[in-house]
Amino acid sequence: MAEPVHRTGHPAAPDPVRTLRTLFAEVLGRAGVDAGDSFTGLGGDSIQAIQVVSRARAAGLVVRTRDVLRAESVSALAATARTRAPGSEDTGPITPPRRLGPLAPTPIMGWLAGLGGPVDTYNQSLVLRTPPGFGTADAERTVQALLDTHEMLRLRLPDGIGATGAEPVVPPAGTVAAADLLEHVDARRTDEADLPALTRERIRTARRLLSPRDGHMLRAVLLDRGPGHQGRLALVIHHLVVDGVSWRILQDDLRTCWTALTEGREPALEPAATPFAHWADLLRAEATSGRRTAEAERWAAALREAPQPLAGVRPPGGLDPESPENTLTLTLGPDLAGPLLTTVPGLVNGTVNDVLLTALALAVLARRAAEGADGADEEGAVLIDVEGHGREDVADGTDLSRTVGWFTTVFPVRLALGRPDLDEARLGGPAVGAALRLVKEELRAVPDKGIGFGLLRHLNSRTGTGLAARGIPQIGFNYLGRFPMGGDAPWDAAPGHDFALDDADEGLPMAHAVEVNAAAHEGPDGLTLSATWTWAGNALPGPWVRDLAREWFTMLRAVVTHAARPDAGRLTPSDVSLARVSQADLDTFESQLGALL
Incomplete structure (x- = not known):
């Protein structure tokens, strides 16, 4: 079993290989990881890589x-790592990054304002198990x-969201009091089976108390079940x-806080290291910048209309x-979701998004x-607005x-698959592999994972x-990544609650005619893929x-069926350093090599 990394008293010089093996196992939910594993x-995926960092x-x-994403093994990644003394700061720019004061609106803030509806209580929520005896003072x-640590949780919008008046502002630590945002609910007489319903009721009340104008961007509800039972902490x-x-x-921080409290600290x-205001x-x-404005024609071309429904823009x-x-909402079970989200992307040196978008x-x-x-x-074009996590390396340091x-990026991708044999595709034949390679190459060609579109837009x-x-693509797609579910330890996600799904205000128009939000859930029986489809009734x-x-x-x-074929794994042009090599060239080369072997 992987040994947990102790986060309150670190050794002065950690063993990089051992530490990274342990962290890989923690983040990926594995019993153990070898030094040669990538x-x-x-x-x-990229979201989990951020957790490792x-x-x-x-x-x-x-x-x-x-x-983390590119290293061929734990050992190779460890060779690039550098040690950092506990409590020290990394060497950075001479001028410290800005944490407080006026906040320049980001692209996703502009996107939200552009929807043209009420968003004062537009929220995400998470419900966690609390340790027995975790009371109001602890909360x-x-x-x-x-x-006090995360500046954006104190954000204040004096004139509301999307207003043309004063900019959002980040006030100093201590200006927002947790006691004003926390509700204590005595749940000592509430059965375990009744906790989800009570929690949802209190979340509905808490969301109505969110107030960006007053700097109340967070509400917390503690369902206290006393010293003998786990309670719940809902964050809205x-x-x-x-x-x-x-x-x-935040989930990692809650565990760190509880460790400090149990040790009397x-x-x-x-x-x-990089505050949101600075970002x-x-x-x-x-x-x-010149490199971004040079992308404008590319994005305009991606948004050109196509002749068929759900292929163009509105x-x-x-x-x-x-x-x-x-x-x-539909769910794919572990027998299919497991290989789909782990084995299949590696066959083409790709990502989970490559696989999910190919099938879509x-x-x-x-x-x-x-x-x-x-x-x-003849182009077989499908235009999709894809959401990304947005934490891209676009600036040094x-x-x-x-x-x-909220870092999310939204950018259009145009997937031109031509005229594939769809009957063959449904059976997992070569048509699936050809489509997967085309989609992978299109997504690889997107500059900096699409962050430039929102900047220019x-x-x-x-x-x-x-x-x-x-206009806007008719389809919106978001893969939220993998979330551990079903754990029974303190600070695990509580049963009976979806993980951090968007909860929009009544009357907020949809951004797309149809939207797909997919997430992988890691439970006792393995990985499942849950997909929630939402559509505009008038579209x-x-x-x-x-x-x-x-x-x-x-x-x-x-796709899973295709992955079991002996000819499933193929290189694509972006996998090789040769200039002007085409997919047809690579397919021919691999066929000839296979014949020789």
Whole structure:
């Protein structure tokens, strides 16, 4: 079994290989990791890589996210790591990064304001098990540590979201009191089976108390079950200041705070190396840089209209809000989700997004073909707005592994699959492999994982108007990564609650005609893939979306079937350093090599 990394008293000189093996095992939920294993080979994704970087930093090692993802083994990654003395700061710029004061609006803030609806209580939430006896005083000290450490949790918007008046401002630590944001609920007489319903009720109340104008971006609810039973701590945080990666940071911080409390110490957390305010300043400057403005034509070309439904774009606005009636959740079990999310991406040296988007594009083509609507589109184009975690290496010296905030990027990708044999694809034949290689290459060609689109669309006055006029893809897609579920230890996610899914205000229009939010859940029985489909009732009929959702799972099963074929793994042009090599050249070479062997 992997040994836990102790985060309160680190050795002066940690063994990099041993520490990284332990962290890989922790983050990936494995019993053990060998020195020769690679992070991506074990199924790790970019969000989990950020977790490794954050936990390595706490353990006295400094590694970069890009190195975690690219290193061929733990040993190779350890060779790039450097040690960091406990409590020391990394060498950085002469001028300390800015933490407080006016906050430059980021692209995702502009995207949210552009939806044109109420967003004052637009939030994400997480419910955690608390240790027996964790009471009000413990909760106040813990939540206060979070507020004082992570500046964005104190963000204040004097004129509201999207207003043209005063900019958002980050006030100093201590200006927001945890006691004002925390509700204590005596749940000592509440049965375990009744806790989820009571928790959801209190979350609904807490979300209504969020107030960006007053700097109340967080509400906490403690369901106290006394000294003999685990309780619950529900955190409800405005989406403007939190995202999927942030929740992982906060969950680790809660464990650190509890360790301090049990040792009789005041909780103290390490501040982020790169504060969000500093990052926002960097983005504002980056938006008008030459390397970003050079991308404008690329993004405009991606947004050109295609002739078929769910292939092109629509004008902004005019969509219905989300509603429970227009929501569908499907789950893929461990027998398929396990290999789909771990083994299959490695076959083409790709990512989970490559796999999921390939199947989604094939599913859209299949639905169009079923309606006899594919004959006019030789390109076979499917246009999708893809969400990314946004913590990209676009400026030297930044480390966002401990920065809490909303970093999400949204960018269009145009997946042109031509005219694949869809019957063959459903059976997991070569058509699946060909589509997977095309999608992988298209996603690899996106500069800096799409961060430039939002910069040019929302922060650059010269390019923003033209890109806005191009419209918005009809499909939105977001893979949230892997979340551990079903654990029974303190600070594990509590049963009966979805993990940090968006909770929008009533009346907030949807951004896309249909949106897919997928997440992998790690439970006692293995990995499952849960996908929630939401659609605008005035844009698409429910039966059509349900058919598309089922077709997507059919194509995902086909990808797993294809992965078992002996010819499934293939190189793509971006895997080799040769200039001007095509996919056809590589396929020919591999076929000839196979014949010789």
